[in-house]
Amino acid sequence: xxxxxxxxxxxxxxxxxxxxxxxxxxxxxxxxxxxxxxxxxxxxxxxxxxxxxxxxxxxxxxxxxxxxxxxxxxxxxxxxxxxxxxxxxxxxxxxxxxxxxxxxxxxxxxxxxxxxxxxxxxxxxxxxxxxxxxxxxxxxxxxxxxxxxxxxxxxxxxxxxxxxxxxxxxxxxxxxxxxxxxxxxxxxxxxxxxxxxxxxxxxxxxxxxxxxxxxxxxxxxxxxxxxxxxxxxxxxxxxxxxxxxxxxxxxxxxxxxxxxxxxxxxxxxxxxxxxxxxxxxxxxxxxxxxxxxxxxxxxxxxxxxxxxxxxxxxxxxxxxxxxxxxxxxxxxxxxxxxxxxxxxxxxxxxxxxxxxxxxxxxxxxxxxxxxxxxx
Numbered sequence: 001x002x003x004x005x006x007x008x009x010x011x012x013x014x015x016x017x018x019x020x021x022x023x024x025x026x027x028x029x030x031x032x033x034x035x036x037x038x039x040x041x042x043x044x045x046x047x048x049x050x051x052x053x054x055x056x057x058x059x060x061x062x063x064x065x066x067x068x069x070x071x072x073x074x075x076x077x078x079x080x081x082x083x084x085x086x087x088x089x090x091x092x093x094x095x096x097x098x099x100x101x102x103x104x105x106x107x108x109x110x111x112x113x114x115x116x117x118x119x120x121x122x123x124x125x126x127x128x129x130x131x132x133x134x135x136x137x138x139x140x141x142x143x144x145x146x147x148x149x150x151x152x153x154x155x156x157x158x159x160x161x162x163x164x165x166x167x168x169x170x171x172x173x174x175x176x177x178x179x180x181x182x183x184x185x186x187x188x189x190x191x192x193x194x195x196x197x198x199x200x201x202x203x204x205x206x207x208x209x210x211x212x213x214x215x216x217x218x219x220x221x222x223x224x225x226x227x228x229x230x231x232x233x234x235x236x237x238x239x240x241x242x243x244x245x246x247x248x249x250x251x252x253x254x255x256x257x258x259x260x261x262x263x264x265x266x267x268x269x270x271x272x273x274x275x276x277x278x279x280x281x282x283x284x285x286x287x288x289x290x291x292x293x294x295x296x297x298x299x300x301x302x303x304x305x306x307x308x309x310x311x312x313x314x315x316x317x318x319x320x321x322x323x324x325x326x327x328x329x330x331x332x333x334x335x336x337x338x339x340x341x342x343x344x345x346x347x348x349x350x351x352x353x354x355x356x357x358x359x360x361x362x363x364x365x366x367x368x369x370x371x372x373x374x375x
Contacts, residue, residue, distance in 0.1 A: 002029025002338035014082030017159030026052035027329035040347035052341025057348030057375040064373035078106035105180040106170040114186030126154035133192040142212030158190030221271035226278035237296035
């Protein structure tokens, strides 16, 4: 009974940010129906991006299949699609058609480059979108090439999260106005929005284009990752002077003559001193000294270690469901508490069940099956 209980969303199957957005909305209680393509392979239980939804398989290239989807749209609050611009229009499922069927529909569109612009029809992936807006070029150490931050910034941060926010905002507006609308969520736009603070710092003269020389990009000695004696690493984020003072105290450096914390010209020297110091103890030894203090400290954990960390265990940040360890629904609510939904579905697993719940009669379902419009 999450906060989105009673909201019904149609998800046209895609990859990456679309399924993640749908997972988030499903985690929060929305009823999300995933429309898989004909020929889609069964999904393994470990494909947790698909959790919480029922699946039906429809041939979107057939007139009967398109008609079936439009019937679903009539009773939905929102729809999510992640095709290149123009594809949905060619299929007969564009926003004009769908909004004519259901004027209150929120039509969510997930693309990399957006619905219009010189690159709108070009192929791309997370790495390309974040490269174009300055994020990738900023994630690097000095004199080293940029390092893709997984596909967190473009696909999931700038894409899925912004689409989810856009859909929720449009649903609220539709409740007041009675009118739906199109949400154009482009990863390049969302990732640019995520970079707002850094463009602000650059405009104020506090950020340079040279990576690895700034406050938050490993330029500062008090905001970096250090290797320990056992070949592992710890993360230090002692930005504020009082936290930096705690770093010096617990590390044993408070009596040494060190340069002023914010003297950028001395950052490389101070970094060498800290690097030498952290190599004198193991990661676990540093945890015993600094973890839980105001140093702003954390061990750098491998994914295999995370679920067993005491803080993560206490908060049940990860849960095990259907034999798979996965992140629990987030954020948390005091009253309308979300619960982990059904396990990932095989493509088309709930075709008949879903159609029946949308008002399709037995004869209609048989006709769709005979025509191979629904599998």
